[in-house]
Amino acid sequence: MANDPDAIVAGIAGKTGLPVEEVRYYQIERRSIDARGRRVVVQLRIRVSDQPLPTPSDLKSQLQPVFDAPEVLIVGAGPAGYFAALELIELGLRPVIFERGQDVRSRRKALRAIQQFGIVNPHSNYCFGEGGAGTYSDGKLYTRSHKRGNIAKILRWLVEHGAHPDILVDAHPHIGSNQLPRMVSRLRETIESFGGTVHFGAHVTDLAIDAGQLRGIHWGEGQFHAGHALILASGHSARDVFEMLCRHALALEFKPFTLGVRIEHPQALIDEIQYKQSPRSPYLPASSYALSCQLGDKGVFSFCMCPGGLVVPAATSPGEIVVNGMSLSRRDSAYANAGTVVSIDEQDLDAPVAGNPFAGVDFQARVERSMFDAGDGSQKAPAQRLVDFMAGKLSPDLPESSYIPGLYAAPLHQLLPGFVYQSLRRAIPQFEQKMRGYTTREAVVIGTESRTSSPIRIPRHAESLMHPDLTGLFPCGEGAGYAGGIVSAAMDGQRVARAVARHLHQP
Structure with a gap:
């Protein structure tokens, strides 16, 4: 219905009581998808008028x-x-x-x-x-x-x-x-x-x-x-x-920031969890998610979720491993990924923040270097299957991934700062309760997602x-x-x- 003008006009007539022939001018103001429950609902907010609706003038035409x-x-x-x-x-x-x-x-x-x-x-x-x-x-x-x-x-x-x-x-x-x-x-x-x-x-x-x-x-x-x-x-x-x-x-000034990992799933799995469809309807976009939980004073949440996306290397200096996510406009990759990060405040850092605004930067850099040093000197990223990450054991093998430089099996549960790992380990079961099937051997955890925001x-x-x-x-x-x-x-x-x-x- 959302892309069918005749269906939209019929819907307007049904909601307003107007005859179909009197629905002359309308404008979609908001479109969203509600995947809660057992069915997917496309919601439209529409402005209806009996006169042509004005369109704003170009911004560029107003420049001198x-x-x-x-x-x-x-x-x-x-x-x-x-x-x-x-x-x-x-x-x-x-x-x-x-x-x-x-x-x-x-x-x-x-x-x-x-x-x-x-x-x-x-x-x-x-x-x-x-x-x-x-x-x-x-x-x-x-x-x-x-x-x-x-x-x-x-x-x-x-x-x-x-x-x-x-x-x-x-x-x-x-x-x-x-x-x-x-x-x-x-x-x-x-x-x-x-x-x-x-x-x-x-x-x-x-x-x-x-x-x-x-x-x-x-x-x-x-x-x-x-x-x-x-x-x-x-x-x-x-x-x-x-x-x-x-x-x-x-x-x-020191500023609180976040650090964690990027978790990648098959997109078809996320579609099945969210839409309750396998495969999803061709009229629906690749499904996404937003997950969060509070563990005492520590927040854990998904960040920059990329449906139908790719994991990419985002280092800005040699000798560090940093990953991020991206999607193309069609979001048609076979994978879905999201940063899954833990909030970091001044009490989490080894160095005192007072008089040292670079304490967060130094923390970031140490973790990024440790990820690089654990590898072979390339941009291959350390990774574990999600179930092995939760169990604190090295993965004997890894699933296919969108990350082009490649992955290698590594003990992320040891490479990450202890409190970051433990926070993720406690949060993921709560994510599983919200998305049954999230914790699977087909999901891979990739280190490290460390540039979500400035630590200064x-x-x-x-x-x-x-x-x-x-x-x-x-x-x-x-x-x-x-x-x-x-x-x-x-x-x-x-x-x-x-x-x-x-x-x-x-x-």
Whole structure:
């Protein structure tokens, strides 16, 4: 029914009492799937009118060129950086973007190198490069941060740059990693066509500061760009950026984060559990899940669930194993995967947090190195069958997996920090109660899922959004600790751009 106009009109007539011939104009405002119970229900929220329904004008048509406008520097070409740039143009300011990685097309070479040959480019990988980490993910556009900004505006920008209009109405919209690169490059073309500039391979190495005021940035091989306003949107894995701020004695704070594993199942099993169908109807999408439980003060939950997806290597430096998940737009892989992570607070760390904002970063890095050191020096990831993980024993063999570099049997129950393993071991039986069949020999646990969010927050003033120690520095997005996903990062970029405009327009 959801894709059949005649069925929709008949449904409207049945709900409203109108004759079918009088249902002239309607607009689907929300579409969702309810798989609870013994049947699957597609729910539609529809606006009905006896007059043609208005359509909003294009956002792009409202922009004016800013070639000669005052400049605002942006570090990072992820969703926070690019949507900040679009907002700046709308506000009459010229964005100049510095991205350490490659453009989205060239970036594919670096991804192939890590997938096929285990070569990690520290500047261009699954986390760094045009579009940020979200470009090669599931492309989820769902967020609970509805009070932080205009979600509809973010989605409209994406539709104007090639996304399917369904994302405007789906309750859990996604784009897919095969579609996102094209949209990201189109966003850049819009930014540049109105006067913005994007520099690739532009690793920012230092800040120029004079008497507490930003004066510019140093980047690349001895290059300098002057500027009095900088939006720092460098992502959650740019550890060298945190170190750069520390060198200038700019305040940083420890932030709670999560760490765990990625668990992969056959997609057909998840479909059978969720839809009670085997195989699922061709009219239904690959099914997903969201699981969570509270163990005292410790939360355990699924993160970035990728139906019909792939597990990918997400290391940003040689000598570490980090995994993440992604899906293509059709979500047609034979596998489903999700990060399954444990909340980590300051009391969980070996090193004291007081006076040491890098305690969480150091914890992350130690776990990632231990996973690498247990292997053969490649990007093969340590893994166990889920039932063996629960039993605390090495798997004699492993199931097939979507992870291209390959898996090797390893004692994850020993490689993970003890409290992380024990929390996962206690949580998974609760997940099994919610999804009967979840705990199976066909499921594989892969280490390690460690980059769900930044373990550091770069402080900023609640109103000005500026760093308290440096006039002109505006921390932004996931890397600064103020977002968690494509849409929330994009909204934070817009919000920070407006704060920059207020700052620059002060008398």
